[in-house]
Amino acid sequence: MTLPASSRFQFTPDLSICRVMNGLWQVSGAHGHIDPARAIPEMFTYHQSGFTTWDLADHYGPAEDFIGAFRRQFAGRFGAYRLNEIQAFTKWVPRPGRVTRRVVEDAISVSLSRMGVRSLDLLQFHWWDYGDDAYLDALKHLADLQQEGRILHLALTNFDTEHLRIITDHGIKIVSNQVQYSLVDRRPEKQMAAFCGEHGITLLPYGALLGGLLSEKFVARPEPRRSELSTASLQKYRNMIEAWGGWSLFQELLGAVKQVADRHRVSIANVAVRTILDRPAVAAVIVGTRLGLAEHMADNTRVFGFRLDSDDRAKLDAVSAKSRDLVKLIGDCGDEYR
Ligand SMILES: NC(=O)c1ccc[n+]([C@@H]2O[C@H](COP(=O)([O-])OP(=O)(O)OC[C@H]3O[C@@H](n4cnc5c(N)ncnc54)[C@H](OP(=O)(O)O)[C@@H]3O)[C@@H](O)[C@H]2O)c1
Numbered sequence: 189m190t191l192p193a194s195s196r197f198q199f200t201p202d203l204s205i206c207r208v209m210n211g212l213w214q215v216s217g218a219h220g221h222i223d224p225a226r227a228i229p230e231m232f233t234y235h236q237s238g239f240t241t242w243d244l245a246d247h248y249g250p251a252e253d254f255i256g257a258f259r260r261q262f263a264g265r266f267g268a269y270r271l272n273e274i275q276a277f278t279k280w281v282p283r284p285g286r287v288t289r290r291v292v293e294d295a296i297s298v299s300l301s302r303m304g305v306r307s308l309d310l311l312q313f314h315w316w317d318y319g320d321d322a323y324l325d326a327l328k329h330l331a332d333l334q335q336e337g338r339i340l341h342l343a344l345t346n347f348d349t350e351h352l353r354i355i356t357d358h359g360i361k362i363v364s365n366q367v368q369y370s371l372v373d374r375r376p377e378k379q380m381a382a383f384c385g386e387h388g389i390t391l392l393p394y395g396a397l398l399g400g401l402l403s404e405k406f407v408a409r410p411e412p413r414r415s416e417l418s419t420a421s422l423q424k425y426r427n428m429i430e431a432w433g434g435w436s437l438f439q440e441l442l443g444a445v446k447q448v449a450d451r452h453r454v455s456i457a458n459v460a461v462r463t464i465l466d467r468p469a470v471a472a473v474i475v476g477t478r479l480g481l482a483e484h485m486a487d488n489t490r491v492f493g494f495r496l497d498s499d500d501r502a503k504l505d506a507v508s509a510k511s512r513d514l515v516k517l518i519g520d521c522g523d524e525y526r
Contacts, residue, residue, distance in 0.1 A: 191238030195492045197471050199390065200341055200363055203309060205241040205275050207465055208488055210234055211394060211476040212242060216249035218420035219478050224250065224257070226480030231258045234477070235274065237485050243366070243392070243474045245279035245312075246295065252278060252302035254479075259304050276303060277310035277392075279345055279366075280330075287322045292329035296338055312343040312366050312392075318351060318526065327360050343392075346522030349379045356387055364471060367521040369393030369464055371402065371441060371504060372425075372432045378515050381469040390471035393464050397475060398425035402460040407442050411435035421476055431518065433511040441507045448503060452494040457484065461491045463504060 191206065199205045215222045231254065234240075244251035255276045263271055280295050299308060311330060315323040333339050344352065345366035355362060365384065369376045369391065376391060384391055397403065399421030406412075417423050429438045442456065449459045461473050475488060518524050 190236075191489060192492050195238055199275075199471055202340070203275055205472055206239050207472040208239060208461065208491055209241045209243045209277070209392070209472045209474040210239050211474040212244040212251035212254065212479075213248050214419070214421065214476040214478040215251050215254060216247075216420075219476075220419065220481050222250075222478065223480050224254065227254060228257050228261060230479045230483065232262070233483075234485065235262075237489070239485065239488075240273055241275040241277070241472065243277050243394075245281060246299055247279075247281055252299055256302050256304040275309050276305070277312060277343070278303065278308055279312040279314055281314040281345075282326065284316050284320065287326040287329065289329045289332070292326060293333065296330075296333055300338060307337055308339045310341045310343050310363070311339045312345040312364070314345045314525075315347070315351075316526065323351075324355070324358060324360075327355060327358075331360055346525050348520035348522055349383050350520070352380070352383060352389070356389075362389055364390045364392050365521070366392040366394060366474070368395040368428075368524075369467070369470070369473075370396045370398060371445065371460055371463055371508065372398060372438070372511070373428060373514055374508060375514050375518070375521050376469075377467070378520070380521050381467065384469040389469070391467075391469045392472055392474060393470060394474045394476075395425060395428070396461050396464045396473045397457055398428065398460075399423075399476070401425055401429065401438075402442070402445065403457050404446075404455065407446060407456070408439070419478075431512065432514060437507070437510055440510075441504075444503050444507050448496070448500045451500070452496075454490050454494055455487050457487060458490050458494070459496070459500075459504075461488070462494070462496055463501070465491065466496060 195207050196204050197207050259271055278299050330342055334342055341363045343364040344362055347365055367376055417426060445456050445459050449456050464473050
């Protein structure tokens with residue numbers, strides 16, 4: 189099982205990525221116990237199947253250490269010269285407060301050391317409070333570290349369009365913004381995607397599978413109680429469904445997605461990911477992976493084996509049209525974190 193050439197995206201002139209990225213929030217501890225002795229070998233299987241691109245963060249438990257261990261073993265097995273086949277995109281999510289060059293440098297040094305790299309492929313920056321414009325100081329320090337070679341590319345996560353514009357107006361070169369984007373949460377379509385398209389910025393969506401709720405497992409199921417949902421991800425997206433239109437509308441959506449999936453002989457997850465991959469400005473979709481606990485590699489490979497047509501899209505759009513307007517309810521991309 190290997191992925192076709194269409195699974196690759198030239199993300200930057202120097203980085204080709206897999207359009208289905210492996211998300212490592214799922215190893216943070218809030219999604220079941222992950223055993224490193226099983227997780228690291230499984231990272232090889234992902235990589236060798238073509239899923240070569242990882243999304244992680246400084247605060248996703250051992251995720252950065254996993255990349256470090258994987259790279260060490262990979263270099264031992266295949267030679268250090270092949271390490272550039274792995275792409276690892278981390279985040280810096282600083283606590284609110286003053287941001288000095290020292291604070292930024294220390295944080296980046298920790299990630300470099302944990303991941304065992306000389307330069308971070310992509311540093312995605314998060315900020316909690318727009319009332320404090322020190323995010324611009326932080327980004328300037330990050331841009332300096334980039335100049336010095338410790339970061340290859342600068343990116344954001346959960347920034348709204350207004351602040352993305354402020355940042356680009358300050359001359360800071362951003363390559364991507366990681367945001368929630370799914371058949372349920374289509375906020376990026378309001379203004380973010382167009383802004384990104386005009387400014388050569390791509391989107392790295394997460395939540396396309398709603399933590400697994402968008403799958404056969406939940407078809408025709410009564411609304412699960414919070415206590416029945418075993419991962420932080422499932423709980424997070426159950427709340428999103430609640431805001432979007434509730435469980436019965438979600439069942440309608442699942443029914444429509446299943447009809448499309450059956451027509452193409454693929455899974456509900458395949459349709460959910462493909463729909464978002466096809467949207468403007470989207471570079472890749474991040475799919476969470478509970479390494480060593482559950483894997484869907486063979487199924488997720490099928491994302492690259494079919495195309496949606498206008499009838500499919502119309503069927504899905506018809507359900508979306510019945511939902512609440514999440515921009516009005518929550519705000520633009522990332523506003524749920526503020
Ligand atoms: N920047 C941010 O604020 C932010 C926030 C959230 C997530 N993220 C990133 O996005 C990643 C994705 O996380 P998410 O929480 O949004 O989860 P998600 O990708 O929507 O869902 C992941 C879950 O979907 C299930 N799944 C995967 N492939 C499947 C398939 N083919 N068929 C059926 N089920 C399938 C698996 O469930 P089982 O394991 O139960 O089988 C998996 O754990 C994270 O790891 C992280 O990297 C970023």
